[in-house]
Amino acid sequence: xxxxxxxxxxxxxxxxxxxxxxxxxxxENNEYVPITHKIPFTRLxxxxxxxxxxxxxxxxxxxxxxxxxxxxxxxKGKKSSYNCNPFSNQENxxxxxxxxxxxxxxxxxxxxxxxxxxxxSKDLSHMSDEExxxxxxxxxxxxxxxxxxxxxxxFDKLKSASTEETALNLIKEGLGSxxxxxxxxxxxxxxxxxxxFEKERKAISEAIKKLITDNVTLKKGxxxxxxxxxxxxxxxxxxxxxxxxxxxxxxxxxxxxxxxDILKYKNSSEKCDEGMFNNFNHFGGAGGSGVF
Numbered sequence: 001x002x003x004x005x006x007x008x009x010x011x012x013x014x015x016x017x018x019x020x021x022x023x024x025x026x027x028e029n030n031e032y033v034p035i036t037h038k039i040p041f042t043r044l045x046x047x048x049x050x051x052x053x054x055x056x057x058x059x060x061x062x063x064x065x066x067x068x069x070x071x072x073x074x075x076k077g078k079k080s081s082y083n084c085n086p087f088s089n090q091e092n093x094x095x096x097x098x099x100x101x102x103x104x105x106x107x108x109x110x111x112x113x114x115x116x117x118x119x120x121s122k123d124l125s126h127m128s129d130e131e132x133x134x135x136x137x138x139x140x141x142x143x144x145x146x147x148x149x150x151x152x153x154x155f156d157k158l159k160s161a162s163t164e165e166t167a168l169n170l171i172k173e174g175l176g177s178x179x180x181x182x183x184x185x186x187x188x189x190x191x192x193x194x195x196x197f198e199k200e201r202k203a204i205s206e207a208i209k210k211l212i213t214d215n216v217t218l219k220k221g222x223x224x225x226x227x228x229x230x231x232x233x234x235x236x237x238x239x240x241x242x243x244x245x246x247x248x249x250x251x252x253x254x255x256x257x258x259x260x261d262i263l264k265y266k267n268s269s270e271k272c273d274e275g276m277f278n279n280f281n282h283f284g285g286a287g288g289s290g291v292f
Contacts, residue, residue, distance in 0.1 A: 043067055048074060146181045150174060 044056050044067060051059075063069040154174040161167040 044070060047071070147178060150177050150181065 041053075041056055041060060044051075044060070045053070048056070059070050059073070060067075063073065151174070154170060157170045158167055161170060
């Protein structure tokens with residue numbers, strides 16, 4: 001009796017388990033598919049997202065619903081025999097996008113903030129173009145201090161903000177205050193400082209023009225001096241040649257003078273000898289003593 005009771009209990013337990021498994025199954029094409037047959041399909045879908053569902057189902061049927069065997073067949077190179085889904089990557093990428101209403105609202109608010117900042121920058125650029133041609137910032141240190149104070153106050157308010165709308169409004173107010181500070185710090189050249197700056201600029205430009213003209217005249221004068229120096233150098237070289245010729249002629253003249261002096265001396269000595277000879281003959285022929 002106990003054995004019969006135990007067998008009946010075990011049969012009841014198996015029946016309940018099968019019933020639970022039957023409940024966990026699903027219907028596909030009006031046919032019941034247990035969850036155990038669905039698990040390998042989902043795993044293959046996760047591992048091979050490029051394959052179509054039909055190709056995965058045929059693969060599992062060929063492999064007798066053996067997931068490991070199917071993976072081996074795919075890794076061996078049988079993937080080409082099954083169709084790949086070219087749009088699976090795009091579907092996965094699109095699935096990663098968050099389309100929840102909160103995320104959409106945040107994106108819209110972020111776009112509004114960016115557009116408001118762009119509009120403020122455009123307003124500042126239009127202001128600089130319309131009101132003043134060459135704007136200048138007076139006292140940049142004061143402007144930086146004012147901007148720092150506004151930024152600190154804005155951060156304090158944002159910390160205490162309870163909702164995103166209030167934070168957005170605070171940011172818009174901060175951008176407007178930044179715009180006012182920058183606009184107030186800009187001054188056109190029509191002011192006194194701008195006029196003085198233009199006068200200085202004109203004076204400097206005129207001085208630069210004068211320096212350029214002076215530089216041109218100096219270059220011309222330097223070229224003239226260089227040419228004169230070259231001519232003088234040529235004259236000096238010619239004078240040196242003349243000096244050398246003069247020295248040669250002077251040396252030749254001295255030699256000639258020495259020769260003339262020698263000839264004069266010879267002529268004078270010959271005359272002296274003839275006079276003495278005549279005197280000697282004169283006294284000797286007259287019967288004199290021959291002393292003179």
